[in-house]
Amino acid sequence: MANMAQAIRLALHYAEENLELKDVFGEDVGPPLGGVFTATQGIKSAWNSPLDERGIIGCAMGIAMTGDRCVAEIQFCDYIFNTIDLLKMVGNTYWTTHGRMPLPLVVMTPVGAGIRGSVYHSHSFDAWASRLPGWKIVMPSNPKDAYGLLLSAIADPNPVLFLKPKALLRVKGKEMIPGEPEGDKVLKSMIDAPVGDRSNWKPKWPKIEDYRVPIGKAEVTRQGEDLTIVSYGRTLPICNTVADELQDKGHSVEVIDLRSIYPYDWQAIKTSVQKTKKVLFVNEDTEVTNFAEHLAYRVGQELFYEIYAAPRVLAAKNLPGIGLHPNLEDNTVPQKPQITEAALDVIGQQP
């Protein structure tokens, strides 16, 4: 099975062959490195930019103005903050020009904790991104979704922010990408660049197929009756594990992988919460004005008389950074113990 970095690579390759993707660029995105997480290795349209995030976003805007498709990368979302007005502008251009100037572009950036990345390699961006109207924002939690979401993003006529949960980039999937060869070593031998001199290396791409995950569509990853957990990205597989473990203790937990932060699948959340009557939202951006607070607000507004417990948000503590030491990181962003505790607490509430 492909890992998420390989899945992203496969999607970029498919898009440059079939979706007229012209440029994949950013810091260390082109050869020889092919991205700090290797997600752009072997991509023929990949090139290295100056270490200039504003230039990267501006360049993507200009390319999109010409109608050409591009995927621009900000190496870590921790370094995207100096582009915030450009991101705002990308989001408002179609609207302010009254439909005259669409900007079909994709920006991808690794997000979140989980690699002991310290203060400037552990940030999240989903809550910030949700305040950028005009963008679509997606975040996969497994390689197959990463492949399908990235193809949808590249084909979309609007700007799409593709958030890569960096802790999951090396995690192998449980489902095959259509056209992916059997056996981990086969794919690795075909598309992973060798260590050392790779100046003459070229990937041998498998005949992968078109596969899209529609933007705005969530997926129920665990069926349950007693609690709904809504999550995405790094915390999603942890929520699945929590649901499995609680199942053994007699608690039936439904898990929704939101996959799209905007537009989000309200109908999936609503249907599930109407069934379970209780909801816990889990993500790892900071907790104050967290995107999940909007979802919890909406649950309160629209489902108040149907729910049996106050909607709960479990997110990162509202700290200025994520400390490097494991005792600091693990107690800043949600981990399995905290998610389990929060889930049991919400389940235990009585109306």
Added chain:
Amino acid sequence: MAKKKKKNKSTSSHSQQLPLPKNQILELYDLMVKARVLEERLIKIYKSGDAYFWIGGPGEEGFGVPLGLLINKGQGHNHDWLHLHYRCSPTLVAMGMPYIDAIRLIMNKATDINTGGRNFANHYCYPEWNVAPVTSPIEVQYSAAIGTAWAQHRENANGITIVSGGDAGTAEGDFASCLVWASRPGNELPLLITVQNNRWGISTSYDTQHGEQSIADRGKAFGMKTKVINANDPIEGYLGMKECIEYIRKNKKPMLVEFKVSRLYGHSSADGANLRNEEDCIQNLEEKLLNWKLITKEEIKNIRANYEAEAKKATEQARTEGGPEANTLWDHVYVDNENADWRNF
């Protein structure tokens, strides 16, 4: 017969002394007046209460009109891309923008094709002419220009990219980004980076903020050709612009060019929009035209009067038109009006 011969000889002799053919000089002058009358009309619209705000480019005609005349206008990589700022109306007038477009824009009419009543005066967008959206931040066009120039470079297209901004905006990082990205070895971009130096940033004087001898000098560090052009002399503005554009078309390499201009009505309506005592490029050209006997005072008066009548007529037309309805708020958040309102998810 003899008389006719004498006249031809006189015209021919006269043309040889001119820096440009007579018809080109007169066209340049005509469009500069056309652009100035538009800006003065926009100021009147603001002052009469028909607009909330004015910002524009009177005093920059010696830069803007030559640019509009010299570009390869059209859509696609093989035509020139323009990343303009909010003092760019002379360029668009020279390209053929009708007055009514600018007037509907400043009056926020639903018929405003540039923004649908959503944005400030002179914030244009003409995709059919490769004119990127004008925005209020003073620097962002310098980074977006990298992208259109890159696409033209990638496709080895015939078009080039031209970006404009003010002297104050060159302090922003995007200006440095533009210099860096335009001059990457092996990937030099066909990009004309221009600065209209009016020596003001709202109320702050150029002299108090710029230690460099000239803004154009900054290009030298990147190995790019640079030039300083006095656009208050429109003939110099035209010839200088022509040389720059021809250089970039031929060599596919960037240039940084500083155009000296005036800011005749201040920064915007926020500081009054009243005529200032600065050098006027149109008056300068008029004096030359009169000296060269290419035009009479009566003809000057008539040109202006005709454009004022045209502007007045367009204003009256726009006044009859309505503003955008509240139910259009969500239009064009996403392409094809895909729902963007979370209440309807």
